[in-house]
Amino acid sequence: MITLNINGEVKSLGDIDPETPLLWALRDTLGLVGTKYGCGIAQCGACTVHVDGNPARACQLPVGALQGVIITTIEGLAAKDGTLSDLQQAWVDYDVPQCGYCQAGQLMSATALLERTPKPTDDDIKTALSGNLCRCGTYNRIAGAIKSVANKKAELEVTETDRAKGA
């Protein structure tokens, strides 16, 4: 029986094979599908999560090796009441996502960056995010959104804030 600490909750994975990568345990066993499969070989960053606060590729982490560590996924970034983190809010306000598939991984890498380096340089951002591929090419807005949060001022054109919702 493997149990993991994920987003502040203890989750049981039942009799899962301990070699199962965290990515697939999250997605198929726990239904936390925000963490994405993109390549399976730690090349794209779509499956980025935090392990004890550090960004890590969930496709490379066997669940058997993760007991006792603290795991945060994209589902754990917002406050319990649904309030978005500053970076999540910036992603919305500056309309960063296009298809959106890579953005969970981008946000996890960006969040870890700002926790370690609250005032990142352009090079810091490029280094921290260079492992996260965006096939849609949203890099200009990713960098701008991170800088806007770090500098507490809009580094990109501001978009409409009074918005409709998708269902």
Place this chain on the structure above:
Amino acid sequence: MNDQNTPNNPDPLAIFGPNRHELPEPGEASVALDRRQFLLLTGLGGLVIGVTSGISSSAFGQISAPIYQVGLELNHYIQINPEGEVIIFTPHPEVGQGVRTSLPMIVAEELDADWSRVTVKSSTIDPSRYGQQFAGGSTSILRRKAELSKMGAMARHMLVAAGAIELDAPADQLTTSDSFVIHQASGRKLSYGELAELAAKQPMPDEKSIVYKDPADYRLLGKRITSVDNRTIVTGEPIFGSDVSVPGMLYATFVKSRSLGGRVKSANLDEVKRLPGVVDAFVIEGNKDIPAYDPVSDFVSSGVAIVADSTWQAFRARDRLHVEWDLSTASTDDTDLMARQAEELATQPGAIVDKDKGNVDDVFAKSGNIVESFYHTTFASHSPLEPNNCTVHFKGDSVEVWAPSQTPPAILIGLMKLFGLPMNKVVVHQIRGGGGFGRRLENDYAREAALISKRVGAPVKLQWKREDELAFDYFRPPGYNAYKASLNADGKVDAWLHHTIAASKDGEKPNRDAGSRLTLFPENMLDHYRTTTSLVPSQTPTGPMRAPTANTHGFAEQSFIHELAIAAGKDHVEFYLDFLGEPVWTVPNDPNAIHTGRAANTIKKVAENAGWGREMPAGRGLGLSFYFSHATYAAEVAEVSVDDRNRVKVHKVWAVCDCGPVVNLSGAEGQAQGAIIDGIGVMAQQSITFKNGAAQQTNFHQYPLLRINQHPEIEVAFVESDFISSGMGEPTLPPIAAAVTNAIYNATGKRIRGMPISNEGFSIV
């Protein structure tokens, strides 16, 4: 233009067929609208407005005539419930191009709806109601804007009519704002929710009497509006195809021959079936050897399916699977051989003459200034970040599908053929795709999932691996283009010869999107030109990739135009504007025919924005490029520096687009930036090579996408024109490669004639 898909072609699914292009024909949208009849139904808890399909049953006759007894069926676009919530339905699939935001914005604008109380939903998939529901060719805005504006405006008229009764005031004294009907004189107002039921009983306004908003009063269109799905995405809630979960669902992987078209001879199925978590493993015979792009087909390749209780167990069992393949039916493509053959063909006259105007040979014979050049590109893969996946529940006499497809109605057709089911027994749900780029126009993965679900008798989620994506694509074909042009004494182009060497399976015509491009520009500006095609053998399946044909021709032809400017001894911008001459719409009122005035406007503006002509330090240069595609004009300037090891830094790209009135400024700018990044990624380092019919690249370490440390700053501007609004998903991609290579030339004097430039000794850093 594409001769195969004329405006008279009544087949609404023609776009999905082989060798058809997904561009709409001029006037198609308005013709379609005329054929439709607006209809109002009540009784759904509020006001529901839709258009009835005017598509005759015969249009679908070849597929299933008995099902298409199309009468006055409703398709819903707007629903207003008594609480005042406005629900707007989007007909087209979302793959990141932004239609779930831009299309509802059009409706909400004319409806004068309170955008903060709008909920957007994707419509059901039903071609008899919605016509073509697909994402391709940057066509959603071009095709739907007039129709959706009308839907919004009609609903608003009816709400005002209801308001006139309730407020006891003449309709012409009422205004609307933010989902309220307002009587200014008395200060009284009623919400759309309060009026919905009565509005639904009002007569439909005569179409000719509809008054549209003055664009000066727009509150949504042309503004920066964030995607309606952003919150869902940043919180990681389920939204993509691969996030779908159905009770009792099993997980599958499907293994095919990497040499395309091989058949399973034998496999260690008994051993695989005993592996942990494996529910079943079996051979699917398949009905098609080498795949061919045909989204409505029932084509399935031979392979081994492994079904397990989790994706991981299916993948792990796959590692233990050993298949012996019969390769007698497989492709034998070798891209080195293809390239050598194409290069040889380029030295000879074209085998097929496509267009021949004036007397090119005479002009060449007399010319004292002739420029010749040969450009080449490789195969490339779409590689959306979300690998193909599909969830299917085959229930015996019906089938239900959840697919991140760009052509969901084509899945419906394909499964009807595959299972012999009537249309009303196939339900397809459109689900957001994690990128498309043309890959999800084909539905091979959906058909595979359907067969696997049928075999195991349970709902199945098929998940392709990244390795499958790179092996089993409908690849962007390579482009081999030879040009010859002459310049007269004034440095003006007076004759043009373009020879496309196209991959061909049958030796008779180019493979899908491997041939000449759709537009005639620039040769149509000349009195003397000839375009020819030769064919080089290739069995590898090809298909539309973002900006099909334009994505390779743009590089070649815009580089060659720069070569001509240099040969003429003229500044590139000056040469281009001179070439375009006086403003002329080459086919009047055809949005897909180039208007040289609009082209010139974008070039002038991008030169101005980029500071064209300014002094550049050594090793640094600006490059210009332009392309007209998908009814949108895009001019770009790249600023690069190049070091002594041919490492190229793209510092900044300026893009100026004319897509008519912009619908969503945020979405349009994002698409423009994204397509430029996409184009730089492909031109930098993306190439698929084949040996023995198999792609040699397996994952992103061998097929690298552009990373954030390589991206340039991108400044996008739009020309305010009042032509029809056109799409932005693709048009900024075709010019970017040549903008960069022209800049490299201006910085170093080195002309790059091959893509990706990594094959030519250059890298993007």
